[in-house]
Amino acid sequence: MCTGKCSKFIGICLYPLALLSIICNIFLFFPDFQTIYSKEEAEGLYRLTDEIKYMGGVVGGGILVLIPAIHIHSTGRQGCCSNRCGMFLSIIFAAVGVAGALYSGIIAVVGLIRGPVCMLENDTWSRPFLNSTESYLGNSETWETCEEPENIVVFNIALFSALLVAACLELLLCGFQVLNGLFGCICGTCNHKEVCTLDTKVTSFLKVKSFIYRIYY
Secondary structure, eight states: OOHHHHHHHHHHHHHHHHHHHHHHHHHHTSGGGOSHHHHHHHTTOOOSOHHHHTTIIIIIIIIHHHHHHHHHHHHHHTSTTOOHHHHHHHHHHHHHHHHHHHHHHHHHHHHHHHOOOEEOTTSOEEOTTTTOSSOGGGOGGGGGGOOBSTTHHHHHHHHHHHHHHHHHHHHHHHHHHHHHHHHHHHHOOOOTTOOOOHHHHHHHHHHHHHHHHHHHO
């Protein structure tokens, strides 16, 4: 597969992942799919998990991946291997995507480890699993500690896990695009009869290296 077609494939794959990250982050603002907790949080009450407010899914896995995805996809439309300038820019955009995916993934991991905010038996709101000696993730019996919102632990785990999976896939795709863009810079533009195989990339690299050697020596 030539670098241009590969960029197009990566860009298309990043679209649904960015959309999934945004949707999951938005849903996290509405525990038990109710708006009352967000309203109470806006009034100064402690109702939402801190990591939700960091907007890891909207900003990191969403916007910071969606914008690079648009450029990476458009670079692939211009033909096999596209042009060196477009491929060089795709490396920069892909690096931004890597940073966004890392941010989203880190926030998701922290959210999973620290657990949700919920109401306890004494009608106080806190994070009961924050200072627990053992992880609540593998002990479903402790989930009953949270009385409200209903099924908040499952809700929290499901959405933060989805964010983490999406972030990992975005990280892999953007990381691969960095390498793909580098090969595209070396390979240059291919015409309709030429396929940018590994051999052509190596040959082009050797030509560039020879050209630089003649300049300096």
